Amino acid sequence: MDITFLKTFLEVAKTRHFGRSADALFITQSAVSARIKLLEQTLGVELFVRKRNDIQLTPSGANLLRHAEGIVKGWERARQAIAVDPALAASLSVGCLFDLWSILVRKWSARVSALAPDIALQADILNAEVMVQRLSLGVLDLGFMFDPPQTPDLELRQVTAVPLILVSSRQGQDLDGATTEGYVMVDWGSAFGVVHAEKFPNLPAPHLRTNSGQVALDYIHGNGGAAYLPLAVVAPLLDNGLLHRVDDAPVIERHAYAVFRADAIERYSLKKALAALE
Known part of the structure; x- marks a missing residue:
């Protein structure tokens, strides 16, 4: 065919x-x-x-x-x-959530290149469902995601904690104000949703719902408001006064995972990729 x-x-x-x-x-x-x-x-x-x-x-x-x-x-x-440079010993196909690229995967890919310059990397931004499907089919070697599924053919490795903090475009805003005036609800996964619902049981309908932290950040820049965003992403914006931390808001921690096929653990490229996470 x-x-x-x-x-x-x-x-x-x-x-x-x-x-x-x-x-x-x-x-x-x-x-x-x-x-x-x-x-x-x-x-x-x-x-x-x-x-x-x-x-x-x-x-x-x-x-x-x-x-x-x-x-x-x-x-x-x-x-x-087949077309790989003869100087390269192997290839590695990687998928990650959009928000995890800046939080984790960008620096990790640099470490892989330094640790194993003979590996050709292919990196794609994918949602979790597509990553799991491609991992199961064997067309993706490694995926980075929140809330990975528990399946017999896939192995999970917790990589890093991702603290999410409530930030606002308005200085001095308290928790009630931040969650009612222009609040943006970011879907950071099912575990986040459970904790968020426990912390804010009577939250009014948000101004915007999105599954992307970057979308929430862009929206707040343009329209004002507040959202739970990764500390690693917003730290520079807090330092220069473009965003402000809502001090009385609880920190909600998420965990990012590396997901790969259990039967591929002995592959040279995957070994090097996992070593770069240590």
């Missing part, structure tokens, strides 16, 4: 539109239709229900979607491994 057929399928599944898929892939709309038709003929099933201005996945299409991304990523990784 031509891997471009699966890439085309993924694009159509994302856009639900043959014309927009053609634009994204820099091919004609007829070429998109032809590729999908050939893929359906190869698999012996229909992948899409085609209606005017309404393209939906069939049950078979939905099943293929769960596997197609892993196949495409696996193929791309194989190509990268």
